[in-house]
Amino acid sequence: MKTIKRLYRYAVRFKGTIILALVMLSISVAADLIGPYIGKNIIDNHITGIEQPWVETKQTDDAVSYDGKWYKREAYLMDDEWSGSQAAVVQTGTTFLFLDEALQYDGKRSYEDGKLTVTNGEQKAVYEAEKLSGTEIMRFYEPEINRIMKLLFLYFAVMVIAFFFQYGQSYYLQKAANRIIQTMRIEVFAQIQRLPIRYFDNMPAGKLVARITNDTEAIRELYVRVLANFFSSTINIIGVIIALFLLSPKLGAITLLIIPILIVWTIVFRKFATKYNRVIRARISDINAMINESINGMTIIQAFRREKETQAEFEEMNNEHYVYQSKMQRLNSLLNGNLVGAFRVITLTLFIWYFGGMAASGESVVTLGVLYAMVNYLNRLFHPISGIVNQFSNFEQAMVAGERVFSLLDEKGTDVADGRAARLNGHVEFKDVSFGYKDGEPVLKNINFEARQGETIALVGHTGSGKSSIMNLLFRFYDYQEGAILLDGKELKEIPRQTLREHMGIVLQDPYLFTGTILSNITLDDPKITRETAEKALRDVGADRVLANLEHGFDEPVVEKGSTLSSGQRQLISFARALAFNPAILILDEATSSIDTETETLIQEAMDVLKKGRTTFIIAHRLSTIKNADQILVLDKGEIVERGSHDELMAIKGRYYQMYELQAGKKAG
Template sequence: MGSTGKRLFRYAMLYKKPIFAALGFMLIAVCVELLGPLIAQRMIDNNIMGIEKKWHVEASESRYGVEYEGVRYKREDHFSGDETKGEVARVLQMEGKNYFLRGDLAFDGKRSVTDGTLTVTAEDGTAAVYPVTPLTSEELYRFYKPELPGLLTLAAAYLGLLAVAAVFTYFQRLLLQKSANRIVQRMREDVFAHTQRLPVQYFDNLPAGKVVSRITNDTEAVRELFVAVLTNFFAGAVYMVAIFGALFMLEPWLAALALPIVPILAVWIVVYRKFAGRYNEVIRNKLSDINAMINESILGMPIIQAFRRSKRTMEEFEEHNKEFYKYQNKLLNLNSLTSHNLVNVVRNALFIVVIWLFWGDWLGSIVTVGVLYAFIDYMNRMFQPIVGIVNQLANLETARVSAERVFRLLDEPGTDVATGALPRYKGEVRFEDVTFAYKNDDYVLKNISFEARQGETVALVGHTGSGKSSILNLLFRFYDIEKGSIKVDGTDVRDIPKQLLRQHMGIVLQDPYLFTGTIASNVSLDNPAITRDKVVQALKDVGAYDMFMNLPGGIDEPVLEKGSTLSAGQRQLISFARALAYDPAILILDEATASIDTETEAIIQQALDVLKQGRTTFVIAHRLSTIRQADQILVLDRGEIVERGNHETLMQHGGKYYAMYQLQQGGAPVLSA
C-alpha cells in the first residue's frame, strides 16, 4: 500500500492507546484460547486414554487405588517416588471392549481376542498370547473413577479459559470499533474541511456527487479496514505464531507438516491483490460516477422532465450501473474462487495426509491420540483466522483503493483557513493591466485597468462571455491572475489571505443559494456575530421584512433545500439581506435583478440608494435601466474594456452602450459615425 499505508498508520496513531489496548486484549484472548487444546490433550492422554498405562498392586489403600477381584491396583503415574510397586496389570481396549490382563505385554502390535485369549502380532509377524478377562461396565467405571476429579477440574479450567477469552474479545472489539469510528470521523472532518480550502476551479472539473462519494462511501470503506481487516490480520498473525509455537512444543514432526501453509497463504494474498486491486479501482470510480449522476439528475429534474429526457437519463444511468455490475461480478467470481472453500480444501488435504501417516504407523509410534486431537484442534483454530484473512482481502483492497481516492483529494493544493480579523477597509479597488485565462492561453480578460473609489457604484455591461463575471471572480480571489495586479486600498489582493479579503465583501448572485434552515438562519448563516436584530434590520433595509412576516412562521419560516418553496424574488431578497447583514465594504451584485419581477426590483433599487453610501458596489446587469445611476459604467467586449463613463456620457458617445440601451428600450439603435 506504500504511502497510503503510511498515512493510514498515521491516522491510527492518533488513537494509538485504545488500538494498542485492543490488540493487547486480542493477544491475551488468543493465548488463553490456545491453552484449550493442550488441556484437551491432557484430558485425552492422561484421564481418558491413560487407562491403558501400567497398573501395579499397591501396598496400602490410597485415593487413586482401584479394587478388582479383591486386589487393589493403582496406575503407575500415581505412585510417589518412595512407594513400592507390586505386580503389573493392564487394562486394554480392543474392538470397543475392555479386558483385564494380569502381567504386562512383551510388545505391542495388532490385537485380537478369541475365547478369553489375547493375541498381539508385531510388524515382523512375531505373535504373543495372553489370557485376559472381559470387564463389565461397572468394573471399567472403577478404573476410571479416580480420574474423574482431575477430568472435571480440567473441564472446568477449559470452560473458564473460554469465559476469560470471551471477556477479552468483547473489550477488544469494543475498543477497536470505537477507535475505527473515531478515525473515520476524523478523516471525514479532514476531507470536508479540505473541500472548504480548495479553490473554486477545482469543483469546475469534479461533479459534486464524486466529492460526496469520497467523503461518505470511501471513508466508510476505510472504516472496515480498521474494524475487520486489522482485527483479522492481526489475530491471524498471532494465531499462526502461537499455534506453530505450540505445535513445535507438542510434536515437531506435525509442526513441520503444517509449515507449507505460510508460503501458500503469502502467494495467495499476492495473487488476489493483483487482480482485486484492478477491479476495485473501477468499482469505486463507477460508484462515484453513479453518485454524481444521481446528484445531477435530482438537481436537474425539472429540466429532465420538461424536455422529456427521462428515458435518455435512465439509459445513461443503466450504462453506468451495468459497468458497475460487471466489475462487481468479476470481483465476486475472484472472491468465490479464492474464498474459504479453497481454505477448506487445503486444510482437509493436510488432515488426510496426517491421518494417513498416523494410521499407517508413520507417526503412530511418536504421536498419541491426544496429540493428534490437539493437532487437529489447533489446525481448525488456525484455519479459522486464515479464512478470516482470506475473506477480508476484498475489504483490504476496497479500503486501499478508497483510501487512495481520499488522500488524492487531500493532496489537492488548498489554502489554509486564516484566523483573526482584518480591519474593515475603505473599498477602493484598482485593476492594473489584468490579463486572465481559465485555460492555457484562452484569455477571457485582456489588459483590464480601472479604478473604483470608496462609495462608488461601478457597473459592468457587455454581451455574454465578455468577461464581466470573470472580473468579480478575480476580485473575490476565486481565481488568481497571471498578469497585472488587483489592489484593494493599495494592497495587492494576493498579499491578503483569501478568507480575510472576503471578510468585508458581500455578493448576491443571479441564482442565490439557500441552505436548509429558516429565513433568518439563511441571512445570518448561523454566524454568532450576526445578531437577530441585525437580521431584522437587513431584511428591513431591502424592504423584505414585512413580506416575510406575512408567512406562517415569519422570518423563522422553514427553508427547504435551495429554497424550493420560495419564489425567485423572495430567494433573491434573502440573498441580498445576507450580504447586507455582513456590512461589506465591497458589495457585488452579479445580475442580481435578472430573475426578479419589476415590483421586487423596485424595492431593491430603493434600498440600493441608501446602502451604497460608504460602500463600493459592483453591479453586473443585463437590464441597463437598473444602472443609470452608476458612477462608472464599464462596457466589455471579448475581454476588453471598449467604453467607460457614466450613463449620460456613454449615451452621448453613441457607441456599443448606446446601441444596447436603445435595443432594450424597444427602439432601433442609432450608431454614431
C-alpha cells in the same frame, strides 16, 4: 506502500486503543488455542488413561478396589506412598480386561479364552486376563471423573475468557476505526474548504461526496475487519504451527510450506484486484455524480422528456460497475474458498498418509488424544487462512479508496486564516489585468479602472463579455495572470483570502440557501451577527413586506436551496445576508434579474441608503437599475469598450445606448 504508510499514520494517532484491542485479541486467540490441548489431556490422561500402569497399594484414597485388593494409577502415587506389584487395564474392541502385570509393549490386541495376545511385528506376548463388568469398569473410571470435571470447567473458563477478550477487541478496534474515519472525514471536509473554486469546476459534487462517504467507509473496513482478521489469523497460524511442532515436529515443518504459498497467493490476487477495484470505485463516484446531477436537474429532465435517455445513461454506467464487480466476485471465488478447500484436503491427505504409514510399519502410533488435537489444529489452521484470503478483497478496496482520498487531501489548497484585519476602505484599482480560465484562452484583456470608496460601479455587456470574471478576481476565487489589482493601495494577492472576504459581500444571480431558517441563512450561524442585525438587514431590503405572509415570519423553515420560496424571496434573503455582514465592498451579480418590478423598487430604495460609505459593484442586465451608478463599464469580449455615467454613455450613442434603447423598446412593447 505510500498509501499503507499514510493509513498507518492515521492509526498511530489512536495507537493506545488499537494496541489495547490487539492485546485483547492476542489473549482471545491464545485462549481459544488452549482448547484442543485441554481436550487432548482429557482423552489421553483420563478417558483412555485407565490403560496406563496401575500399582497395588494399601492406600484407599484415589484408589480402586478389585478382587479384594486396592489399585491406584502409578501417575497418582505420592512420593511417600508404598507400592506393590503392577497391574494393567486393557481395552480390546468393546471389552475391558484386567491384568495382574504390566504390558511389556503395545500392539495389535486379541482376547480369547481368558488370554490376551499382543502382537507387534515379530514380537508376541500372551497374558492371563480377566474380563471386567460394566460396574467394575466404572469403578476404575471413578478417580478420573473429578479430574475430567475440573478440566471441563477449565475449558469452559478458557472459552469464557476468549469470548470476553474477543468482545473487548471488537469493541475497541471498532472504536479506534470510527475515530480514525471521523478524523479523516473532518480533514477531507476541511480540505474541501481549502480548495480553490477552479477545482470544483471540473469535479462533480457527487464524486466528492463519494470520496467523503463511500471511500472513507471502505477504509473503515480496513481497520475493523481486515486488520482484526489479518492479526488474529496470523496469531492463529503461528499458534497452530507451534502446537503442531510440539505434537509432531515433522507435521509442523510441513505446515510451514503454507507461508510462501500465501505470499504468492497475495501477489497474484493483488495484480488483478487492484485494477478491478480502481474501476469499481471510479464507477461508484460516477454513479453518485449522475444521481446528484439528475436530482438537481429533475425539473429540466421531466420538462424536456429526457427520462428514458437519462435512464439509459445511468444503466450503461451501472452495467460497467456490475461487470467489474462480477470480475471481482469471480476472482474472489477462484482464489478464496476453492483454494482453501483444496489445501485443506491436501493437508489432511498428507496427514493420513504420514501417520497411516507410521502405524503400518509399527514405528509409532499416536494416542487418541494426540490424534484429536492434530485434526483439531489442522482444521483450525485453515480457518485463519480462509480469514486472510477472504479479506484480500476488502484490503484492496481500502487501498484504492485510500489512494482516492489521499489524492484529494494532496490537492494544493489555501489554509483558512483566522486573522482579522481593520475594516477596508474599499478603494479598488485594476491595472492592466488579464486573465483566462485556461492557458492561452484569455477572457479578460488589459482591464483598467478605478473604484473609489463609496462609489457604485456597474458592469454591463453581453453574456461571456467578462463581467462575472472581474468579480471572481476581486473575490480571489481565481487569481489573475497579468497586471495588478490594488485594494486600498495593497496588492490583492498579498491579502489572505479569508481576510479579504471578511470585508466583502456578494449576491448571486441564483441565490443559494441552506437548510435551516430564514434568519440562519442570513447570519450563517456567525455569532457576530445578532438577530437584531439580521432583522434590520431584512427590513432594509424590504423583505419584511415580501415575507410577511409566511406562517413563522423570519423563523420560517428553509429546505435545501429554498425550493419552497419564490425566486424573489430567495433573492431578498440573499441580499439581506450580504448586508448583515456590513461589507466594505458589495457585489451584486445580476442580483435583480429574478425579482419582479415591485421588489426591485424596494431594493433600489434600500440601496440608496446602504451604498453610502460602501463600494458597490453591480452586474446587471436590467440597465434601468444602474442609472444612478457613478461609473458604468461596458465590456465586450473581455475588454472595456465604453465607460462613463449613464448620461455620458447615452450622449455618445454607442454600444450602451443601443442596449438601453433595445431594452426600453421591449418594455414599451
